[in-house]
Amino acid sequence: AAYHGADAESLDDAVLRVPRLLRTRDRAVTPEDFETLAIEASQGAVARSICPQQINSQPGVVNVMLVPQANTATIDTAMGISPESFDLTPQLTQQVTQYLDERRPLGIQVKLQSPEYVGVTVKTEVAIDAAYGAPEAQQVILHDLQVALYRFLNPLVGGRNGHGWPFGTAVHPSDIITLLQGITGVRYLGAVMLYELRRQDNGWVRQLAPDNVVKPGPLGLVCSWADTQLRSGHTISLIN
Structure with a gap:
């Protein structure tokens, strides 16, 4: 059920x-x-x-x-x-x-x-194995990378154990690198930039994470979602 x-x-x-x-x-x-x-x-x-x-x-x-x-x-x-x-x-x-x-x-x-929810947006570049050079294959891998990020940075099914991102736990670029390098077809990653979204008044404010680490605080919990207006979605670009 x-x-x-x-x-x-x-x-x-x-x-x-x-x-x-x-x-x-x-x-x-x-x-x-x-x-x-x-x-x-x-x-x-x-x-x-x-x-x-x-x-x-x-x-x-x-x-x-x-x-x-x-x-x-x-x-x-x-x-x-x-x-x-x-x-x-x-x-x-x-x-x-x-x-x-x-x-x-x-x-x-x-x-x-409720916890203090803090949004995480990932911006990175990825090089794909030559075997996946066809545009259709590249789009599949990009989709898989996006899904992996939304799943990983999630209060319900996120984290390394898949039981939800731990309360109060920060997000580091190394967490993202380890996750994405395990995706089939990924050769290597470029720089990983982390942005955070925090509630302010009745809306959300997006900014580059200080020291490139998203710290939700002891009572915080990270999440990630796509919203064009907020620019909260993850951005993954292809490099050769």
Whole structure:
């Protein structure tokens, strides 16, 4: 089954959750309890949850950061997933909050929030093996490179393990080089430039990443998506 076009939880993921569920026993005591129960409360609508200790400084308050499920099909079309797709709806917020309120210790307040999403745009050059010299073959490889980037820099299926880009983890050019050099037909890469997109007021601001490293911050999470107006899409040029 699928939720709004997203793949349902795999058997392996379900097996990994069992020990956590047994330990939780339907009560929220530890940060891990809140994380596990938040996902359970969503009935498949939340993909990831974390209780970041850095922001639990207010006594009696537990902050739970949620990443909702989204349609991953747009990754394969080289469009990525926009951060707006991960917005917490009022209905989901109420559903998870009520579930956790019924299981939290007395005197504890639960606050749900979203990560600070930071967009990553990659600009690079690539040389393709001579065997793929035909224009059609080159276009296939360019498409594969784009899809690989949108998949890698993604909150749901990104990162090296494919379980979502890690919270608070920066993106370095070396990450991109390692990824793209593993694509069939790629001979070598030119320079890799990283741009970041951050929310400002009601929009997004795109700029060259300081020191060519995108740092989302301890509560941040990177993502990538194609938007012509924002120039957020990845740019890959062919070189000889």
